[in-house]
Amino acid sequence: MSALVMEFDDDRAPCVRVRVKECKRGEADFVELTMKPGEARLTAGVFGTAPLYLVAETDVLHASWDLTELRQYLRPDRLVPGVVARTLTRQHRYTSETLFEDVHRLTERASVAFTSSGLAVHYPEPAAHVLEPRTLRPGVDPLTVFDTLLTEVVREAPTAVGCVGVELSGGADSGNVALAVSAARFHETHSFGLLMSGSLGALQRERRRALIEHCNLRDTAVSAIEHPPFAPSGVRALGKPHDPAGAFYQEAFDVIREQAAARSCEVMFTGTGGDEANAHHSRTEAELPAPEPPRWLGGKAKRALAEVNDNLAPIPVLPVPALMAFGLHNPGFLRAGVWPVSPLAHPRIVRFMEQLPHEHKRGKALFRERIRRAGLPEEVAAPAEPENFLGVLEAGLRSYGLPVLDDMLSESVLVDLGYVDPKALAQARRDADAAPVIPDLLCDVLALEVGLRSLM
Numbered sequence: 001m002s003a004l005v006m007e008f009d010d011d012r013a014p015c016v017r018v019r020v021k022e023c024k025r026g027e028a029d030f031v032e033l034t035m036k037p038g039e040a041r042l043t044a045g046v047f048g049t050a051p052l053y054l055v056a057e058t059d060v061l062h063a064s065w066d067l068t069e070l071r072q073y074l075r076p077d078r079l080v081p082g083v084v085a086r087t088l089t090r091q092h093r094y095t096s097e098t099l100f101e102d103v104h105r106l107t108e109r110a111s112v113a114f115t116s117s118g119l120a121v122h123y124p125e126p127a128a129h130v131l132e133p134r135t136l137r138p139g140v141d142p143l144t145v146f147d148t149l150l151t152e153v154v155r156e157a158p159t160a161v162g163c164v165g166v167e168l169s170g171g172a173d174s175g176n177v178a179l180a181v182s183a184a185r186f187h188e189t190h191s192f193g194l195l196m197s198g199s200l201g202a203l204q205r206e207r208r209r210a211l212i213e214h215c216n217l218r219d220t221a222v223s224a225i226e227h228p229p230f231a232p233s234g235v236r237a238l239g240k241p242h243d244p245a246g247a248f249y250q251e252a253f254d255v256i257r258e259q260a261a262a263r264s265c266e267v268m269f270t271g272t273g274g275d276e277a278n279a280h281h282s283r284t285e286a287e288l289p290a291p292e293p294p295r296w297l298g299g300k301a302k303r304a305l306a307e308v309n310d311n312l313a314p315i316p317v318l319p320v321p322a323l324m325a326f327g328l329h330n331p332g333f334l335r336a337g338v339w340p341v342s343p344l345a346h347p348r349i350v351r352f353m354e355q356l357p358h359e360h361k362r363g364k365a366l367f368r369e370r371i372r373r374a375g376l377p378e379e380v381a382a383p384a385e386p387e388n389f390l391g392v393l394e395a396g397l398r399s400y401g402l403p404v405l406d407d408m409l410s411e412s413v414l415v416d417l418g419y420v421d422p423k424a425l426a427q428a429r430r431d432a433d434a435a436p437v438i439p440d441l442l443c444d445v446l447a448l449e450v451g452l453r454s455l456m
Contacts, residue, residue: 080101085302094320155184166217167270173272178191194252200387203384235454272325277350280358393440
């Protein structure tokens with residue numbers, strides 16, 4: 001699914017350039033390695049499909065999209081305080097920094113130079129964006145333009161045998177992607193979805209059924225409540241090495257990825273980027289007020305909160321939340337041998353949506369109208385009660401997370417390093433039993449603790 005292009009320059013300064021890029025998505029999606037005497041340089045394209053992690057030794061540069069492959073260089077006792085503080089307070093930022101002092105992330109359009117002096121990160125200039133919506137020309141139907149663009153982007157996906165998958169939650173984002181995948185007419189198309197339980201789950205099933213029949217998909221559904229965070233069969237409970245900053249719902253999505261690989265899907269289309277494409281925001285220097293930190297935050301993490309906005313990557317081409325989501329979810333797909341594609345976060349879609357008047361984005365109006373025009377019922381286009389993972393998160397915390405918390409109270413990496421206050425954490429544990437809902441920020445501290453342990 002990837003093409004390796006090598007160029008040799010044998011001039012006065014001999015140079016070897018190796019470019020790894022996806023087959024059909026153009027020059028924008030690549031990682032380029034350039035080597036010349038005394039220097040190795042890595043440069044990324046705009047997509048950021050998967051993060052590339054880098055570790056520099058004396059004369060060797062190690063790189064992998066899978067953090068666990070660099071496990072021997074990860075030191076849980078040498079963490080970056082600012083990144084830990086971001087993780088524990090859910091103030092994530094897009095930057096070359098990672099949790100580990102000696103590990104760097106190659107962000108979009110950035111480059112790193114490795115020389116005898118070490119590793120130097122070079123950020124690009126901020127990406128240019130459309131700052132204000134534009135007025136549509138008379139007679140232009142934005143839905144037709146959007147439909148054409150989205151279908152073109154989907155058709156560019158790199159597949160040799162035409163077997164693809166689409167994540168289908170039943171919402172407007174994944175529904176629009178599914179319509180485009182259906183129109184692209186791949187040889188074989190599967191859909192995969194995490195099903196909620198209860199009344200929300202029943203409505204979700206009906207929406208998915210309508211889309212599956214309309215798009216002629218071969219469906220695989222997974223019960224999310226059977227694979228909540230910290231479930232016994234999941235990567236966290238089993239102690240398998242994994243990224244401590246991984247997604248809350250890694251256990252459930254791991255099952256989806258396994259199912260996609262078992263059905264020989266080469267590509268998985270996701271709805272990532274839909275929320276950001278429809279966001280009504282201004283690109284200014286204004287900052288959101290900082291959230292109240294959790295009471296169990298330790299002194300070291302509290303002091304590091306002042307660093308939360310330090311060393312950020314410049315404004316990227318794609319929305320920052322989409323790039324952050326890629327870092328959480330896409331390494332798992334690659335590990336399963338499936339290439340993830342998020343059409344709604346494609347640069348052409350991003351630019352089109354930036355220019356679109358607000359009335360077409362408010363409440364995802366354009367997305368919902370496209371579903372209606374396809375002939376699907378109103379409850380699919382605009383559900384009264386969309387699905388969410390809060391119930392799954394609560395179930396995982398109460399059934400499996402609290403025992404992890406009990407274990408943390410006796411032995412903890414984060415407590416020993418000063419990032420978590422043990423007395424406040426113990427009080428949170430006592431309060432949890434009687435609380436109708438466990439504070440979801442406990443999931444952040446538990447996931448980070450378990451993840452760090454898995455790498456020790």
